[in-house]
Amino acid sequence: MKPVQSSSPPSQQPIELVLITGMSGSGKSVALTALEDLGFYCVDNLPPELLATFIALEQSHRASKVAIAMDVRSADSLPGLPERLARVIDDPEQNIHLRIVFLDTATDILVRRFSETRRRHPLSLKQTDDQHQALTDAIEHERELLAELREQALVIDTGLSRPAELRSQIKDLLGTQHAPLTLVFESFAFKRGVPMDADFVFDVRMLPNPHYEPELKPLTGRDAPVASFLGRQPEVADMQQHITDFLRRWLPPMLNDHRSYVTVAIGCTGGQHRSVYLVEQLAAAFTADWPTRLRHREAAHWPAVPEGAASPAVSGRPATT
Known part of the structure; x- marks a missing residue:
């Protein structure tokens, strides 16, 4: 993930801005809920063309932690989103630290999730005899639309994560002040x-x-x-x-x-x-x-360990799963 920080002297209330994006069905709503628990003001499906106006409004309200979810529901505006983000961050009137999080997983897992919930993929508009293929095509088209954003982001694979595990991972990665690496x-x-x-x-x-x-x-x-x-x-x-x-x-x-x-x-x-x-x-x-x-x-x-066989962790620190 590549954070971007304005190099000009700040003249506005600083904002920690997290952009949640990624594949439909990958867990973006779960990630937003986790960020709400961390004190972020969260907005789902903000149209990209309103980004600058929204940030200015939040600065006027002296907000310091903001999370936005954007995805292919705003497909027509996605191609220009990286440029919009760059303009906001490079604006000398802004004082914004941006982090982009991209939630992803394998196509077959996404197909299974949509099939189990019987939800329609945002890009799956056509009715065909082969609904599985139509869904697969929609997912691959979505990957193409989001490819540029993915290159700039911290990518989290949610394929084997339960919602509680994803919430824990989001809080672990984004719940602390920004560190160099x-x-x-x-x-x-x-x-x-x-x-x-x-x-x-x-x-x-x-x-x-x-x-x-x-x-x-x-x-x-x-x-x-x-x-x-x-x-x-x-x-x-x-x-x-x-x-x-x-x-x-x-x-x-x-x-x-x-x-x-x-x-x-x-x-x-x-x-x-x-x-x-x-x-x-x-x-x-x-x-x-x-x-x-x-x-x-x-x-x-992992299998259940026989009683008395387990020892403390090698590093002495608990793992996050």
Whole structure:
């Protein structure tokens, strides 16, 4: 996500502006509800051509935290939205910090959500014998219309998130004051797909797998016995060091590129042992220099741990899911 800040001396009440956009059916209403809980004044489906007028009105009311949802319901005005945003931010009379959040997920998940709710997609206007294909075509058209906005945004993949989890994630990412760069470390299972919001993806399936050790199989990478097993493996240490070196080399240029968040996704087969361990270790290593967040995407799928077998988290910090 690329925040934009006016470089001119401010003459207006500063506003923290969050633009929520993304695919229809991806959870934008849930995100707005979470921002309301954080004290944002929220407006759904504001026409892009009213953006400048709306911001001026909120400044006159001395609003400091504003969230706006915009999507393909304003399809005719979307092509000019990036330019409208730039004009508002670059206006020397404004004092605005903008963050754009794009909610996304795979097409097949969106198709299933629309089918389950029997809602019509905003771009699905034609009636055909093949409603599934018509819906798929509408979703792909929507992706094309929103592609430019997506490039400027923090992308959140909501495909495997329950509403409560998405609300928690929004509050975690947007509920604090703006930091120069926040690292989000996420573990995942390749068998459930690569996170769509990842900036970097590392595949660690070639590392020794605790799954095949009977006493370790029901545990996770946050448990001390698994951490001890993986910590003894030279390949694991090498992988951790290579990822660390890569991130330390390339994070400073990304900060210079005005990013607010970088998501580092590490995947193994089940998202339970190897990826979890490495995410915990990397977050602990980087937390002294960068704000960090943890997310174990597959935590809901972890097996119940036998009584007395679990140990404290390796990093000593709870993960956000």
